[in-house]
Amino acid sequence: MAKSTISAPSLAGRGRPGRRKFLPIMLVGAAIAVILLGGTLKQGRDLQAGYLRSIVIPRQYRVFPHSAPVTCPLSSSSSSPTTTSFSHNATPTALVSYPGSGSTLTRLLLERLTGIHTGSVYGDVSLYNNSGHQFWGEFNITNVSAVKTHYPVGPTHGPEFEYRRAKRTVLLLRDPRKAIPSYLNYQYGDLIGSKHDVQAPLHVWEDWRDETGRVETELQKWINVTKHWAEERFDHLNAEQVHVVLYENLTADRASGVDALQSLVRFLDFGTVSDDAIACVWEEILGKNSQDKGIRRSKNYTPKFTAKQHFIITSGLQTFSDYIGTSGSSPLAQAIRLYSGEMISETEMAEERKWPPPNCEIPPKPAGENICSNGMHTFDCHISVCSDHLIPQQVERYSQINLHEPHESKLFAALMLLAKTDDIFIDVGAAIGYFPALALQINPSMLVYAFDPLIEFKKKLGANIWLNFGDSQLNDNARAVKDVTDRICVDGRAMSNKDGDADWIGDDFGGQIKSKVESDGFGEIAGGNDVYTVRLDTVLKEIDRDPYLLMMDIQGMEKYILNSTFDVLRTGKIKILTIGIHENSLEECRAIVEKSGAYTVVIAESVVPLQPDGILIAVSKEWLRGKEIIDLIHFARPILDETYDNFLAAVKGHIHLL
Numbered sequence: 177m178a179k180s181t182i183s184a185p186s187l188a189g190r191g192r193p194g195r196r197k198f199l200p201i202m203l204v205g206a207a208i209a210v211i212l213l214g215g216t217l218k219q220g221r222d223l224q225a226g227y228l229r230s231i232v233i234p235r236q237y238r239v240f241p242h243s244a245p246v247t248c249p250l251s252s253s254s255s256s257p258t259t260t261s262f263s264h265n266a267t268p269t270a271l272v273s274y275p276g277s278g279s280t281l282t283r284l285l286l287e288r289l290t291g292i293h294t295g296s297v298y299g300d301v302s303l304y305n306n307s308g309h310q311f312w313g314e315f316n317i318t319n320v321s322a323v324k325t326h327y328p329v330g331p332t333h334g335p336e337f338e339y340r341r342a343k344r345t346v347l348l349l350r351d352p353r354k355a356i357p358s359y360l361n362y363q364y365g366d367l368i369g370s371k372h373d374v375q376a377p378l379h380v381w382e383d384w385r386d387e388t389g390r391v392e393t394e395l396q397k398w399i400n401v402t403k404h405w406a407e408e409r410f411d412h413l414n415a416e417q418v419h420v421v422l423y424e425n426l427t428a429d430r431a432s433g434v435d436a437l438q439s440l441v442r443f444l445d446f447g448t449v450s451d452d453a454i455a456c457v458w459e460e461i462l463g464k465n466s467q468d469k470g471i472r473r474s475k476n477y478t479p480k481f482t483a484k485q486h487f488i489i490t491s492g493l494q495t496f497s498d499y500i501g502t503s504g505s506s507p508l509a510q511a512i513r514l515y516s517g518e519m520i521s522e523t524e525m526a527e528e529r530k531w532p533p534p535n536c537e538i539p540p541k542p543a544g545e546n547i548c549s550n551g552m553h554t555f556d557c558h559i560s561v562c563s564d565h566l567i568p569q570q571v572e573r574y575s576q577i578n579l580h581e582p583h584e585s586k587l588f589a590a591l592m593l594l595a596k597t598d599d600i601f602i603d604v605g606a607a608i609g610y611f612p613a614l615a616l617q618i619n620p621s622m623l624v625y626a627f628d629p630l631i632e633f634k635k636k637l638g639a640n641i642w643l644n645f646g647d648s649q650l651n652d653n654a655r656a657v658k659d660v661t662d663r664i665c666v667d668g669r670a671m672s673n674k675d676g677d678a679d680w681i682g683d684d685f686g687g688q689i690k691s692k693v694e695s696d697g698f699g700e701i702a703g704g705n706d707v708y709t710v711r712l713d714t715v716l717k718e719i720d721r722d723p724y725l726l727m728m729d730i731q732g733m734e735k736y737i738l739n740s741t742f743d744v745l746r747t748g749k750i751k752i753l754t755i756g757i758h759e760n761s762l763e764e765c766r767a768i769v770e771k772s773g774a775y776t777v778v779i780a781e782s783v784v785p786l787q788p789d790g791i792l793i794a795v796s797k798e799w800l801r802g803k804e805i806i807d808l809i810h811f812a813r814p815i816l817d818e819t820y821d822n823f824l825a826a827v828k829g830h831i832h833l834l
Contacts (some may be wrong), residue, residue: 594804
C-alpha cells in the first residue's frame with residue numbers, strides 16, 4: 177500500500193467526510209497492526225519462556241526434499257520408509273547428550289526407521305550437506321521426530337539452545353571415557369573444516385587430555401547435561417518423560433542394537449516397526465558392510481587416560497551414582513552404575529608423563545651464602561641476574577630501556593599469561609636464564625626445559641634461577657608454588673641437525689659449535705668445552721608432550737635447525753614458535769615455517785628496536801587455542817612501547833575480557 181502524502185493537519189481540516197473516505201484504509205491498517213502485535217506478543221512469550229527460535233534458515237536451505245531411498249533386502253518381511261519427510265503430529269522431543277556421545281548416529285538411525293526428519297538447535301551446515309546422508313531437518317525444531325541439543329554445554333550454549341518447547345527427552349548416554357575423546361575429535365574437526373569424520377592426531381589428544389583440570393571439567397559437563405534433563409527439566413523416574421539410550425547398546429552388536437532401537441521407536445510413538453526392519457537398518461548403518469554415511473570417524477589409535485585420570489572419572493561417576501540414591505532401579509541409575517563400575521586394565525591406560533625428562537637436570541643450589549659475588553641487576557620486569565653475568569654491550573642497552581630485548585620480553589610475557597599448568601617452554605640458547613626466569617615468574621606452574629651447551633652458562637643459569645626463586649625468593653608470585661626450582665631443568669646438549677655428534681663450543685657469548693675434527697681432534701681445548709648434539713624431534717620424544725612454546729636464539733643456526741626438523745614442523749606439535757633471527761635469515765626461516773603448512777606466521781621482523789636480532793613468531797594451525805593466541809598478539813603489538821608494568825596490566829585486562 178502506497179504511503180499517504182497528506183499531512184495530519186489537512187486531514188483534520190477535511191472533517192467527517194474525509195474520515196469516512198479513509199476508514200477502509202484505517203481498518204486495514206488496524207488489522208495489520210493486530211497481526212503484527214500478535215506476533216510480537218508471541219515472540220515475547222517465547223522469550224519469557226526462555227526459548228526463542230534460534231535457527232534462522234538460510235535461503236538455500238528452505239527447500240526440504242525427501243532423503244535418499246532406503247533399501248533393506250534382509251528378508252521379505254522387512255520394511256523401512258523409502259523417504260524421509262516432516263510430521264505435523266510429532267511430539268516435541270529433545271535428543272539430549274554430552275557432545276561426542278553419538279547424537280548424529282542416533283539421528284541417522286531414527287530417520288531411517290521412522291521416515292521422519294530429525295532436527296537440531298544448532299543448524300549445522302556440514303550435516304545438511306553431508307555426502308553420506310543429508311539431514312534435511314537440521315534447520316528445523318518443529319515437525320521433526322527429535323531435536324538435538326547438548327544444553328547446558330556443547331559447541332554453543334545459552335538459553336536459546338535448550339529447546340524449551342520439548343515435552344519429553346531422549347537422554348543419550350555414552351561412557352565418558354569414550355565420549356570425552358570423541359568430543360575433542362569434533363572440536364579438532366571443526367578447526368580443520370571436517371567436523372564429523374576425522375580423529376584428532378594422537379599428540380593433540382594427549383596434550384588436550386593432560387591440560388590441568390581438563391578431565392574433571394569434561395566429566396562435570398557430562399554430569400551437568402544428565403542432571404539438567406533427567407532432574408531439572410524432566411523426571412527420569414517417569415518413563416513417559418525420559419527415555420535413556422546407551423550408545424554402547426546401540427552399537428555393540430545387531431541384537432543389542434535392535435532391542436535399543438525398538439524401545440526408542442516405541443517411546444517416540446511413530447507406529448510399529450518390525451525387528452527385521454530395524455535389523456536391516458542397523459546393518460546398513462553399523463554392520464560390517466555398512467555404507468559410508470560420512471558420520472563415523474576413521475580411527476588410527478585408541479584414546480587412553482592415565483591411571484590418575486581413570487580414578488577421577490570412576491570416583492566422579494560413583495559420587496553421581498550415590499547422588500541418584502534411592503532411584504537405583506531407574507534406567508538412568510543403572511547406566512551410571514554401569515559406567516562407574518567399569519574396570520580398566522593396565523594395558524588400556526596411558527603412562528604418566530615424568531619430569532624431568534632424561535638428559536635434563538634440575539639446577540643445583542649454588543654453593544656459598546652469596547649467589548652473586550658482585551651484586552645483582554634487576555630488570556623492569558622484576559627479574560634479577562648477577563651483575564657480573566652481563567657484558568658491557570648489554571649494560572649499555574639496559575641503560576636505555578631496562579629490559580632484555582624489550583619487545584620480545586613483553587610479547588613473551590603476554591604469551592606466558594595464557595600458558596596452563598605443566599605447559600612446557602623450551603628455550604634453546606637459554607644463556608644466563610633470563611627468559612626461563614621470566615616464564616616462571618609470570619606462570620610458576622609451568623615447566624621450563626632450558627638448553628645451553630656452554631658449561632659456564634649452565635652455572636650462571638642455575639645461579640639466576642636460585643636468585644629469583646630459591647631461598648631469597650625475590651618474586652612474590654613464585655611463593656605460591658612449592659619448589660619452583662624443580663620446575664626447570666637444563667640440558668647441556670647442543671641443538672643440531674644430527675644426534676650424538678661429539679662437538680666443541682667456544683666459551684664466549686655467541687660461541688660457535690664446531691666439529692671435533694675441525695678443532696684438532698678429540699683432545700682438551702682451552703677456552704671451551706666438549707658437547708654432544710641432539711635433534712629437536714629427539715627432544716620431543718624424550719619429553720613425551722607437545723611444547724607450549726619453543727624459543728630459539730642460536731646465533732644464526734636457526735635456519736639449519738628448522739630445516740632439519742621440517743617433519744616436526746609439519747605436525748604442528750609445537751604450539752608457538754619464537755625464533756631469534758640472525759644474519760639476514762628472516763626470509764629463509766619464514767619460508768621454512770610457512771612451507772610446513774602447519775603454522776600461521778604472526779610476526780616476522782628482521783629489525784627490532786633495542787634488540788640485536790630480529791624475531792619470528794608463528795602459531796600452530798592445529799592447536800585449538802591458536803586463534804586465542806593470535807588475537808592476543810594482535811592486541812599486544814600496538815602497545816609494545818608502553819612501560820612493562822602498564823603493558824602487562826593492559827594484557828591481563830584484555831585476557832580477563834576474553
